[in-house]
Amino acid sequence: MDTSGRDMQEKFVGLVQEHRSLLYKVCRVYCFSEADRQDLFQEMVIQLWRSYPHFRGESKFSTWLYRIALNTAISNLRKQRRRPSPVDMNEVPTPFQDMTWPGEEEEQLQQLYTAIDKLSEIEKALVMLYLEDRSYDEMEEILGINQNNLRVKMNRIREKLRNMTKEAAYGIR
Amino acid sequence: MELDSLKYAWRTLESRSAPDKSPEQIRALLHQRSKGPVEKMRRNLTGELLLILVTYTPAILFYFLDFDGKLSGIAWLFILLLAFLAVYFYRKNRILKAMQCTGCTLRSSLQQQVDTLKRYTRFYVRAGTIMIPIMTILSWLIIRWKFQPAPGADLFYRISGSPWWQHPLTWLILLIPITIGVYFLNVWYVGRLYGQHIRKLQDLLREMEEE
Numbered sequence: 001m002d003t004s005g006r007d008m009q010e011k012f013v014g015l016v017q018e019h020r021s022l023l024y025k026v027c028r029v030y031c032f033s034e035a036d037r038q039d040l041f042q043e044m045v046i047q048l049w050r051s052y053p054h055f056r057g058e059s060k061f062s063t064w065l066y067r068i069a070l071n072t073a074i075s076n077l078r079k080q081r082r083r084p085s086p087v088d089m090n091e092v093p094t095p096f097q098d099m100t101w102p103g104e105e106e107e108q109l110q111q112l113y114t115a116i117d118k119l120s121e122i123e124k125a126l127v128m129l130y131l132e133d134r135s136y137d138e139m140e141e142i143l144g145i146n147q148n149n150l151r152v153k154m155n156r157i158r159e160k161l162r163n164m165t166k167e168a169a170y171g172i173r
Numbered sequence: 174m175e176l177d178s179l180k181y182a183w184r185t186l187e188s189r190s191a192p193d194k195s196p197e198q199i200r201a202l203l204h205q206r207s208k209g210p211v212e213k214m215r216r217n218l219t220g221e222l223l224l225i226l227v228t229y230t231p232a233i234l235f236y237f238l239d240f241d242g243k244l245s246g247i248a249w250l251f252i253l254l255l256a257f258l259a260v261y262f263y264r265k266n267r268i269l270k271a272m273q274c275t276g277c278t279l280r281s282s283l284q285q286q287v288d289t290l291k292r293y294t295r296f297y298v299r300a301g302t303i304m305i306p307i308m309t310i311l312s313w314l315i316i317r318w319k320f321q322p323a324p325g326a327d328l329f330y331r332i333s334g335s336p337w338w339q340h341p342l343t344w345l346i347l348l349i350p351i352t353i354g355v356y357f358l359n360v361w362y363v364g365r366l367y368g369q370h371i372r373k374l375q376d377l378l379r380e381m382e383e384e
Binding site: 009010012013014016017020024039041042043045046047049050051054055064067068070071072074075105106108109112120121122125127130131132133141142143144145148149152158161162 | 175176178179180181182183184192194196199200202203205207208209274275276277278279280281282283286374377380381384
């Protein structure tokens, strides 16, 4: 690899390190087991590296990163290796069994994850971008859905999540 | 639960829980092989190409060198078939290359995947079906051309006529149901391989488009 190639690689590695929490969030939302998350993380980094020479800086780096990460998560991995049985899914918020967060906020976050888990793949992407405080402009740039449609979908998802957590609180499955 | 009230928790707690990755670990990932389905399909295609080259080359050499070169026509048939397969692999590879657009918006990327995957399966079915009559007709021509009756048997052939299995009409009648059967077999196989994935992508697109 020549000097410019090495420089580009170093810059890329630095950017991935800086934004790794975004990638992990995508992995958490779309994968059930730690092994699947590792696989998805690896795949996303490979796809990012392949597309990096085409990144012209026309959009924010994080927007570009989200686009590739979500594309990879939603359309690239056809099969998840380890998926818990439906019985387990009702008992425990499976993606986060290993996480122990004390406090009310953390508990709410765990509830949120359990609810997100029941959403479709597109809805998961929307919720994630919303929680990341991305503007509707940016969401449109990432997902390719027009803003009016995004707002309608977002309202519907909010309602859906509200109902899900209400049902969980009253023990309705 | 209100989503807005969870924004802060999501952004802070989640960022804290992300495992650390050293630059070396990230650098190592760059040299790993992709496990994506398109990459796997491209690797399988290369494997198929190698397998064909490995099996056809000795056969071509055999028919060129043995029998004092009298059966070189069969070697040329194999070369013709290889040329046909080269076009087949080239087309397939081009379609697979066009399938990925990770830098596009999610919607365009899904649309592109659906379109190219459909093109890919159509090509798979057509090429797989047309190969059967081409191969059969070429084999028949070779048999007719290279395996003439022995000089002593001419009289027998003149008296009895050519055997039924040598008649072009017999071949044609057999070829039609076989080709139709192979077509449906290909349709079923392609559906089994990619049908579910295409339907899943179409469902995602539909969900994105509906208001």
